[in-house]
Amino acid sequence: MKKIPLIRPYITQEVKQAVCDVLESGHLTEGPMTQALEQAFRDYIGCGYAIAVTSCTTGLETALRAIGISPGDEVIVPDYTYPATACAVRIVGATVVIVDVDPETMLIDYDAIEGAITDRTKAVIPVSIFGNPLDYDRLNRIKERFGIIILEDAACSIGARYRGVCVGNLADISVFSLHPRKFITTGEGGIITTNNKAWAEWIQSYKHFGMGKADSRLKAQFKRIGTNYKLSDIQAAVGLVQMRHIEALLETRIRLSERYHEFLEGSPGISISRVTAGGRHSRQSFCVFVGNRDGVMTRLREQNIEVQIGTYSLSRQAAFSPSSVCRIVGDMAGSLWAFDHCLTLPLFEGLAAEDQQFVVARLLEAMEAV
Numbered sequence: 001m002k003k004i005p006l007i008r009p010y011i012t013q014e015v016k017q018a019v020c021d022v023l024e025s026g027h028l029t030e031g032p033m034t035q036a037l038e039q040a041f042r043d044y045i046g047c048g049y050a051i052a053v054t055s056c057t058t059g060l061e062t063a064l065r066a067i068g069i070s071p072g073d074e075v076i077v078p079d080y081t082y083p084a085t086a087c088a089v090r091i092v093g094a095t096v097v098i099v100d101v102d103p104e105t106m107l108i109d110y111d112a113i114e115g116a117i118t119d120r121t122k123a124v125i126p127v128s129i130f131g132n133p134l135d136y137d138r139l140n141r142i143k144e145r146f147g148i149i150i151l152e153d154a155a156c157s158i159g160a161r162y163r164g165v166c167v168g169n170l171a172d173i174s175v176f177s178l179h180p181r182k183f184i185t186t187g188e189g190g191i192i193t194t195n196n197k198a199w200a201e202w203i204q205s206y207k208h209f210g211m212g213k214a215d216s217r218l219k220a221q222f223k224r225i226g227t228n229y230k231l232s233d234i235q236a237a238v239g240l241v242q243m244r245h246i247e248a249l250l251e252t253r254i255r256l257s258e259r260y261h262e263f264l265e266g267s268p269g270i271s272i273s274r275v276t277a278g279g280r281h282s283r284q285s286f287c288v289f290v291g292n293r294d295g296v297m298t299r300l301r302e303q304n305i306e307v308q309i310g311t312y313s314l315s316r317q318a319a320f321s322p323s324s325v326c327r328i329v330g331d332m333a334g335s336l337w338a339f340d341h342c343l344t345l346p347l348f349e350g351l352a353a354e355d356q357q358f359v360v361a362r363l364l365e366a367m368e369a370v
């Protein structure tokens, strides 16, 4: 039986050659390739600084440290996200404050942010989930009124835009993922972007064992306790080749999404997630909402169509049980609805129209059958 995967990483001959070139160069850790990847992100996004790290999760942790988050501080996160968003807050010892999302966009509920702010709130981590950009007109008003920092979990959102500005150049600091589930991937990896020079310098140092500027050509100078979150040149070479083709890859994803829209138009019992007004969705994932989602998902998988839930509801995870360091504000109705109904359909470079038609036909059948 034909198998239709959820994703297929963009690994071409050009990518393989780039990796071989790095292997032959003998430079295997962070070096010219990683710097070129950082430059490619800076150029594409138009931001001042882009710093490669080992993952989005370590990037979020590093960004939280750079902006000065520590125990006792509160950081607001949406309930509907990959748990890493909130794990990073706990890893730096701060208190996680969980608020609901809008069930149609699956993005953080802006009113709920305002309702959860206390005098201990230092930052909010809105998540441009699945590549849907956030409403920065709203977020910036909240930021100005309450004086909090916006750290965007942009794991899914390279290529997304809000009013023409690239994600990565909208928040105070943003973090992208290069995990294979995202369409620009280095296997594992992440990129932090910001326009804040002091934060960028701190991050550079922290990810390089706490090194500062050398005091002589012979010896490095260690200024602080740091760690090793360097991204190797072997990995960076993969992402660098993909970044050369990013606009073409995005156009394909948008075209495939439009085709799903056409095929699904008017089908009873299915709704499609809404894109933020004024935004360009990067279509990291194409999500629909269906009843009996788990039944539908099981049936499609039995037919070799790889579908997946959207993401997780933090309030349903034991790791985020309410405690002195984890507050859940509100009933999470929007998030729980998305957690129970969202279904992600196959979407990758090279997915044929017939295959999309096949997926939709099997999906409609499955909905009838369960």
Ligand SMILES: *Cc1c(COP(=O)(O)O)cnc(C)c1O
Residues within 6 Å of the ligand: 055, 056, 057, 058, 081, 082, 084, 085, 127, 129, 153, 155, 156, 176, 177, 178, 179, 181, 189, 190
């Ligand atoms: C994928 C993802 C992460 C984790 O990214 P890693 O690079 O695997 O650490 C975090 N947040 C969101 C919203 C994600 O989709």
